[in-house]
Amino acid sequence: MNGSKVALGVLVAMAPSDRSTAAIPPRGFQTESDGSYDFTNVPEGDYLIFTTDRMDLEYLRAETIQPYLAAANAVRVESHKVQTENLSFQAK
Secondary structure: OEOOEOOOOOEEEEEEOOOOOOOOOOEEEEOOOOOOOOOOOOOOEEEEEEEEOOOOOOOOOHHHHHHHHOOOEEEEEOOOOOOOOOOOOOOO
């Protein structure tokens, strides 16, 4: 959400909280027209999730996403469960 409005066309990125977990790369998803996003087949574990309007963000590079992680939401993904996370976004 961007205030009370849907944030469409925004990049939602998710990375393992433990950055030494190289076997689980960060993931990115562009929000749909209703502001939704969907990560599937995410291994169980702790993650950091954040939004940005920088669609060109190289979220696979640790040094590129590092500045975003301080304000990221911490989430715990459990095996075989559907989880909903509502994120706030402020356009820059």
